Amino acid sequence: MRALNSRLALIDINSSWQASRRLISATTTAFSSDSSSSSSFRRTRGGRQRIASSKSPASSPAPVRRPSDGFSFDVRSSPSADSSNSASISSRKTPPTVELDAFLEILPPTTRKELVKHEAIEELIEVVMDLGRKPLARFPFGDWVISEQPVTHQDLKLAVSKVCVCVGDFSDDNRSGIDRSLHRISAIRNRKLQVIGLTCRVGRAVSGSAEIIRDLIEGGGSILVIGSPGVGKTTLIREIARMLADEHRKRVVIVDTSNEIGGDGDVPHSGIGRARRMQVPNVNLQHDVMIEAVENHMPETIIIDEIGTELEALAASTIAQRGVQLVATAHGMTIDNIIKNPSLQILIGGIESVTLGDEEARKRKVQKTILERKGPPTFTCAVEMISRTECRVHQRLDVTVDAILAGKSAPFEIRQIRGEDDVPHKLVTPIPLETLEEEQPAPLLNRDFVSEVLSDDEDEDEDFLPIRYSKASSNTYTSPRSSPVHVYTYNVLEADLLQVAEVMGLDDEIEVTDDVGEADVILASSSELKQNSSIRRVAKLHKLPIFVIKSTTMAQMVKAVRMILGRESFGSNPKTIEKSSVDDIEIKDDAPESKPSLEELDALEEVRLAIEYIVIPGGEPVELLPRRSDIIVRQLELVESYQLTVENLGTHLNPRLQILPRRSTKKMLPSSSSKNATDDSMGNTVTRLPFLKD
Numbered sequence: 183m184r185a186l187n188s189r190l191a192l193i194d195i196n197s198s199w200q201a202s203r204r205l206i207s208a209t210t211t212a213f214s215s216d217s218s219s220s221s222s223f224r225r226t227r228g229g230r231q232r233i234a235s236s237k238s239p240a241s242s243p244a245p246v247r248r249p250s251d252g253f254s255f256d257v258r259s260s261p262s263a264d265s266s267n268s269a270s271i272s273s274r275k276t277p278p279t280v281e282l283d284a285f286l287e288i289l290p291p292t293t294r295k296e297l298v299k300h301e302a303i304e305e306l307i308e309v310v311m312d313l314g315r316k317p318l319a320r321f322p323f324g325d326w327v328i329s330e331q332p333v334t335h336q337d338l339k340l341a342v343s344k345v346c347v348c349v350g351d352f353s354d355d356n357r358s359g360i361d362r363s364l365h366r367i368s369a370i371r372n373r374k375l376q377v378i379g380l381t382c383r384v385g386r387a388v389s390g391s392a393e394i395i396r397d398l399i400e401g402g403g404s405i406l407v408i409g410s411p412g413v414g415k416t417t418l419i420r421e422i423a424r425m426l427a428d429e430h431r432k433r434v435v436i437v438d439t440s441n442e443i444g445g446d447g448d449v450p451h452s453g454i455g456r457a458r459r460m461q462v463p464n465v466n467l468q469h470d471v472m473i474e475a476v477e478n479h480m481p482e483t484i485i486i487d488e489i490g491t492e493l494e495a496l497a498a499s500t501i502a503q504r505g506v507q508l509v510a511t512a513h514g515m516t517i518d519n520i521i522k523n524p525s526l527q528i529l530i531g532g533i534e535s536v537t538l539g540d541e542e543a544r545k546r547k548v549q550k551t552i553l554e555r556k557g558p559p560t561f562t563c564a565v566e567m568i569s570r571t572e573c574r575v576h577q578r579l580d581v582t583v584d585a586i587l588a589g590k591s592a593p594f595e596i597r598q599i600r601g602e603d604d605v606p607h608k609l610v611t612p613i614p615l616e617t618l619e620e621e622q623p624a625p626l627l628n629r630d631f632v633s634e635v636l637s638d639d640e641d642e643d644e645d646f647l648p649i650r651y652s653k654a655s656s657n658t659y660t661s662p663r664s665s666p667v668h669v670y671t672y673n674v675l676e677a678d679l680l681q682v683a684e685v686m687g688l689d690d691e692i693e694v695t696d697d698v699g700e701a702d703v704i705l706a707s708s709s710e711l712k713q714n715s716s717i718r719r720v721a722k723l724h725k726l727p728i729f730v731i732k733s734t735t736m737a738q739m740v741k742a743v744r745m746i747l748g749r750e751s752f753g754s755n756p757k758t759i760e761k762s763s764v765d766d767i768e769i770k771d772d773a774p775e776s777k778p779s780l781e782e783l784d785a786l787e788e789v790r791l792a793i794e795y796i797v798i799p800g801g802e803p804v805e806l807l808p809r810r811s812d813i814i815v816r817q818l819e820l821v822e823s824y825q826l827t828v829e830n831l832g833t834h835l836n837p838r839l840q841i842l843p844r845r846s847t848k849k850m851l852p853s854s855s856s857k858n859a860t861d862d863s864m865g866n867t868v869t870r871l872p873f874l875k876d
């Protein structure tokens with residue numbers, strides 16, 4: 183792969199953002215603290231309140247607003263920035279105080295009193311109230327203990343009663359809201375279903391927060407938004423809904439499972455603009471409401487928060503197939519997480535295990551069994567939110583998924599909001615998409631090809647003769663005869679391993695165990711192996727081989743599974759295995775370190791054809807062409823991988839192999855015959871391959 187860093191290129195975003203620069207700046211106003219709040223903060227510093235997060239030690243005073251918080255990034259001036267813009271920015275300022283008041287209302291009076299004194303109150307994300315513990319305020323820069331007084335039953339009852347007065351009960355996902363606001367109140371219950379904890383999140387409509395992906399929104403493709411909890415996904419898709427409905431006059435329908443996008447109550451919050459909102463009576467019915475939205479309301483765009491189940495993923499794919507633009511969030515931080523989540527895989531097109539024919543595998547320079555995307559992804563592009571101001575954009579989700587499945591670097595752009603008034607975001611393009619597409623072999627197989635290569639594999643499996651190493655001898659490994667093979671893992675996710683095995687149809691043959699005494703093999707990541715010296719000791723004690731993977735990419739996992747089960751012969755692809763110590767088996771990427779020469783390829787093909795067409799089916803020995811000694815070594819390894827033996831018919835300086843059929847103990851005499859088939863002195867027919875030139 184190319185040297186990515188040398189290709190890093192900063193590209194200033196195109197003019198589209200300039201037009202909406204004011205909106206971006208309006209966003210920042212939500213975070214600007216005024217002088218009165220600063221003075222409140224000074225009073226607070228002398229009090230008992232403390233920061234509780236590791237970012238701000240308990241003994242430190244309440245946080246001082248740092249330039250890197252929120253949108254206060256370095257500001258680069260833009261040629262088009264002018265004072266008139268700034269004026270309109272101020273006029274667009276919509277302080278969130280009204281809704282913050284509604285939020286503060288539900289807090290116990292003492293908690294509220296302390297909290298309002300905090301200088302960064304405008305940045306408040308959540309208030310956490312757990313029975314018997316001190317109430318906490320969560321800010322972007324850390325947690326802050328609001329009061330030393332532990333939360334009482336009374337406090338919780340009061341808060342719940344205020345939420346209930348406004349909106350009725352908590353829904354079956356234990357969430358509720360405050361009428362006509364975007365705040366979300368989530369309950370934790372004890373076994374008797376009494377509320378013993380509350381997480382009260384401040385919801386905001388942040389105008390301009392979707393500028394960072396304006397081009398994607400306007401492009402009309404479906405957008406998948408992922409990211410860690412609380413990173414701002416809901417806020418982003420709310421703004422996308424508003425932009426599409428108001429600025430682009432699209433028919434937008436929001437399927438609002440917990441009323442988080444459009445706010446609580448029957449009249450939607452102004453933050454969604456003209457977009458329409460469908461409420462979901464029961465979270466388990468989200469998929470039904472998604473389909474209903476398409477069938478009944480003729481939407482051009484559907485917005486959904488939190489696709490989490492297989493049914494919802496299926497409904498999303500149905501919607502996309504009907505040509506409706508889909509903007510949705512899903513559980514997971516990266517595309518890799520989505521690929522590895524069996525319920526959500528359909529969003530990226532689904533995956534399947536495909537076994538390639540020898541020719542195809544060699545042409546693609548990959549292993550024989552690979553994972554491939556089954557079909558087109560539901561979404562055109564994906565946005566991985568890193569923070570509110572930074573995201574990774576995958577313009578072509580199909581290309582990204584294919585790259586990940588092939589164990590290659592996925593193409594993406596890093597976008598950042600860099601400043602308040604000037605440059606709203608930059609693009610950093612580590613891998614230019616076009617270049618990458620050139621490099622990728624057409625990854626989506628057509629159905630005919632898949633069935634062709636699969637039937638290839640069936641034939642091959644019947645004759646498959648994996649190399650057998652013996653666990654007892656110090657430098658060898660026998661794939662255990664017993665099924666399933668028990669694997670003990672170090673820093674390799676059990677779920678990942680089992681998922682790959684399942685996709686390969688080998689889940690019955692492999693099992694992960696927590697008891698190293700039961701294990702047949704150890705599978706460890708190389709980083710863990712370097713750091714954890716006890717792994718080798720454990721392996722030695724239990725006489726277990728260690729399979730070492732460099733990374734937990736799908737490609738490496740597939741290879742690990744095949745090798746652990748003895749389905750990938752070590753000898754047939756000698757460059758993939760290195761024994762770095764007695765019991766380590768390193769699983770390497772398939773890309774050869776140096777390209778094998780044509781002569782080497784020819785020599786190995788000669789061995790394969792000889793074995794598969796003559797030695798095994800006919801039980802006859804085959805004499806190979808003379809080769810250079812380094813190539814003879816490769817041939818020898820390949821022969822051994824079939825559990826066959828050879829004899830050197832040449833001299834020490836001019837070696838030439840003859841492959842012997844299994845169970846043949848007969849001594850072969852050198853043959854210098856140029857005929858295709860001759861008889862040796864013992865009456866065996868020694869065949870030379872007619873199609874290989876001398």
Ligand SMILES: Nc1ncnc2c1ncn2[C@@H]1O[C@H](COP(=O)(O)OP(=O)(O)OP(=O)(O)O)[C@@H](O)[C@H]1O
Pocket residue numbers: 212306307308383384385386388391409410411412413414415416417418570
């Ligand atoms: N661009 C932004 N500017 C200011 N505040 C924001 C922004 N984006 C999100 N927030 C605030 O951050 C908090 C979390 O945002 P949001 O609920 O959108 O996150 P999320 O990723 O959807 O969370 P979850 O996964 O838990 O549902 C909220 O208090 C929200 O108001």
